[in-house]
Amino acid sequence: xxxxxxxxxxxRFLHGLVRLVPAAxxxxxxxxxxxxxxxxxxxxxxxxxxxxxxxxxxxxxxGWGIRGDSATxxxxxxxxxxxxxxxxxxxxxxxxxxxxxxxxxxxxxxxxTAALTHALGVEVTILPATDDRLRTMLATPDGELDFQTxxxxxxxxxxxxxIRFDGADEARPAPGVLAALAGxxxxxxxxxxxxxxxxxxxxxxxIREALRARAARAVGVxxxxxxxxxxxxxxxxxxxxxxxxxxxxxxxxxxDFLGALVxxxxxxxxxxxxxxxxxxxxxxxxxxxxxxxRRDVAAAALAAAGFAPVGHAx
Amino acid sequence: xxxxxxxxxxxRFLHGLVRLVPAAxxxxxxxxxxxxxxxxxxxxxxxxxxxxxxxxxxxxxxGWGIRGDSATxxxxxxxxxxxxxxxxxxxxxxxxxxxxxxxxxxxxxxxxTAALTHALGVEVTILPATDDRLRTMLATPDGELDFQTxxxxxxxxxxxxxIRFDGADEARPAPGVLAALAGxxxxxxxxxxxxxxxxxxxxxxxIREALRARAARAVGVxxxxxxxxxxxxxxxxxxxxxxxxxxxxxxxxxxDFLGALVxxxxxxxxxxxxxxxxxxxxxxxxxxxxxxxRRDVAAAALAAAGFAPVGHAx
Numbered sequence: 001x002x003x004x005x006x007x008x009x010x011x012r013f014l015h016g017l018v019r020l021v022p023a024a025x026x027x028x029x030x031x032x033x034x035x036x037x038x039x040x041x042x043x044x045x046x047x048x049x050x051x052x053x054x055x056x057x058x059x060x061x062x063g064w065g066i067r068g069d070s071a072t073x074x075x076x077x078x079x080x081x082x083x084x085x086x087x088x089x090x091x092x093x094x095x096x097x098x099x100x101x102x103x104x105x106x107x108x109x110x111x112x113t114a115a116l117t118h119a120l121g122v123e124v125t126i127l128p129a130t131d132d133r134l135r136t137m138l139a140t141p142d143g144e145l146d147f148q149t150x151x152x153x154x155x156x157x158x159x160x161x162x163i164r165f166d167g168a169d170e171a172r173p174a175p176g177v178l179a180a181l182a183g184x185x186x187x188x189x190x191x192x193x194x195x196x197x198x199x200x201x202x203x204x205x206x207i208r209e210a211l212r213a214r215a216a217r218a219v220g221v222x223x224x225x226x227x228x229x230x231x232x233x234x235x236x237x238x239x240x241x242x243x244x245x246x247x248x249x250x251x252x253x254x255x256d257f258l259g260a261l262v263x264x265x266x267x268x269x270x271x272x273x274x275x276x277x278x279x280x281x282x283x284x285x286x287x288x289x290x291x292x293x294r295r296d297v298a299a300a301a302l303a304a305a306g307f308a309p310v311g312h313a314x
Numbered sequence: 315x316x317x318x319x320x321x322x323x324x325x326r327f328l329h330g331l332v333r334l335v336p337a338a339x340x341x342x343x344x345x346x347x348x349x350x351x352x353x354x355x356x357x358x359x360x361x362x363x364x365x366x367x368x369x370x371x372x373x374x375x376x377g378w379g380i381r382g383d384s385a386t387x388x389x390x391x392x393x394x395x396x397x398x399x400x401x402x403x404x405x406x407x408x409x410x411x412x413x414x415x416x417x418x419x420x421x422x423x424x425x426x427t428a429a430l431t432h433a434l435g436v437e438v439t440i441l442p443a444t445d446d447r448l449r450t451m452l453a454t455p456d457g458e459l460d461f462q463t464x465x466x467x468x469x470x471x472x473x474x475x476x477i478r479f480d481g482a483d484e485a486r487p488a489p490g491v492l493a494a495l496a497g498x499x500x501x502x503x504x505x506x507x508x509x510x511x512x513x514x515x516x517x518x519x520x521i522r523e524a525l526r527a528r529a530a531r532a533v534g535v536x537x538x539x540x541x542x543x544x545x546x547x548x549x550x551x552x553x554x555x556x557x558x559x560x561x562x563x564x565x566x567x568x569x570d571f572l573g574a575l576v577x578x579x580x581x582x583x584x585x586x587x588x589x590x591x592x593x594x595x596x597x598x599x600x601x602x603x604x605x606x607x608r609r610d611v612a613a614a615a616l617a618a619a620g621f622a623p624v625g626h627a628x
Contacts, residue, residue, distance in 0.1 A: 038411075040354040040355065040418055072408065074408065076407070077412045077415070080409060080430055081429060081430075083415065090390070091390040093386075093387040094387040094393070094394065097353040100354050101391070104353070115394075119393065
């Protein structure tokens with residue numbers, strides 16, 4: 001099972017998925033468009049969120065970061081006049097130190113990610129979409145902002161008028177990405193923001209083509225429920241970018257490679273409109289309130305792909 | 315008062331000095347030969363030791379690092395497979411984050427150091443000897459080692475057969491260094507290792523010349539007492555580099571710019587040999603056991619320079 005994944009929503013979905021499918025059979029293709037280099041350290045926020053969630057370390061309240069982590073280093077840096085708007089816990093910082101050491105030694109991000117995944121005891125394969133530099137840039141009324149400035153520093157309050165993936169043209173899929181997409185029995189698109197979480201993955205030349213080339217079309221889970229995003233600014237972005245704030249827009253954005261879209265019961269009335277896009281609508285309770293709900297959403301996605309996992313009870 | 319300074323020994327001496335002279339009247343010219351970039355962060359161990367000591371933050375037992383600091387980030391990095399032989403506390407790491415942020419923004423090390431010094435409320439001026447990259451490299455029977463590999467990782471157990479200051483030829487004194495040396499009433503050489511603490515400072519073209527050009531010659535404090543180093547490998551280095559393990563060798567190493575050398579009572583018998591080098595020997599209790607002893611050693615150095623501080627009782 002290959003899964004295109006952003007951050008918190010994807011991590012929770014994956015957490016449900018690995019209760020149904022052996023973790024070793026899951027490959028995550030992760031977003032690197034929101035990576036950043038505070039103080040020169042390489043931080044991969046979406047991949048870290050997936051990793052911390054699958055490793056059982058995540059701060060469940062926030063959805064990201066390590067539960068109970070201190071922030072001694074960041075507080076000291078702030079006290080010394082450094083910018084400190086991007087939260088970095090101390091244990092979290094240890095992760096970034098370890099990743100940065102590997103990158104500085106010449107390892108590609110995919111190899112560094114694999115080593116960190118292994119060190120955390122996570123059996124899921126986590127592949128960054130690309131080892132090359134790709135950064136999500138957002139056009140706003142105040143000018144173009146890099147992703148984290150938009151999202152964290154300015155708390156995604158700016159209207160997004162356009163999106164650009166800096167470096168995408170020259171980016172190549174990381175080793176294993178195209179093979180995973182070609183060889184997977186099932187490709188799932190996690191309930192992540194289509195523009196800023198899945199968009200940067202699809203922007204890597206070759207990935208979207210690999211999805212289109214599959215005989216078994218992918219199955220997505222809508223991040224939009226009842227006109228609102230499960231998390232973050234997806235609904236507002238749909239609006240400012242000229243789309244409907246509904247799962248229909250999600251189906252349309254993915255229609256060239258999507259076979260089915262899992263939507264919430266609240267949106268059951270939109271099933272016909274989604275099917276008019278050539279995408280089958282699968283209605284379920286798609287809000288991942290707790291661990292069981294995560295599993296149930298993952299089960300609905302697998303079922304929509306005609307894939308019935310066996311032998312992996314909760 | 316300008317002071318050439320290494321790490322722990324110098325920091326303790328300076329701690330005594332600022333009880334005698336207003337901190338704002340003291341300029342430290344600090345060693346950067348042992349700077350390193352673990353994980354891409356810029357660490358200036360000697361300057362940090364001076365800073366932490368003058369800010370009252372230092373771990374007095376070890377002589378370096380911040381008292382009571384945790385090492386959560388480093389432990390996590392180690393758990394994730396990173397090299398972690400260079401100790402970095404969490405608050406300490408905050409310092410390196412703040413410094414690195416400034417350097418990455420294009421500030422020279424001297425400006426970053428000034429900002430951090432100010433942020434810590436330290437009134438002494440601390441100048442790195444140079445803003446340029448200068449690294450102490452040690453020839454050993456196992457080949458050339460960078461300073462921290464020699465000192466920390468291999469715990470200075472290798473015989474040092476030669477020393478090279480990588481980058482020294484192209485290094486320029488940091489802004490303010492030559493002016494401080496030219497304008498100071500008194501120049502002191504702290505009780506630091508002459509090879510690896512003071513040596514890298516003197517290796518910056520122009521600094522030694524500025525010391526020689528002074529009318530009032532500098533006053534040093536011997537880091538060697540009774541054939542042993544107050545701290546670290548100075549005595550062993552004197553031996554492997556072919557010098558006597560005595561303050562006489564220290565006097566000889568500095569004789570072109572030194573007017574007097576403060577030595578311990580244990581070495582009083584060497585006074586004549588030191589004076590034969592053209593350096594006046596000043597005998598005192600030169601072991602800095604506690605805060606009062608630090609002050610007394612600093613007072614002896616000031617007195618040897620003919621400088622009688624007034625109005626600054628302990």
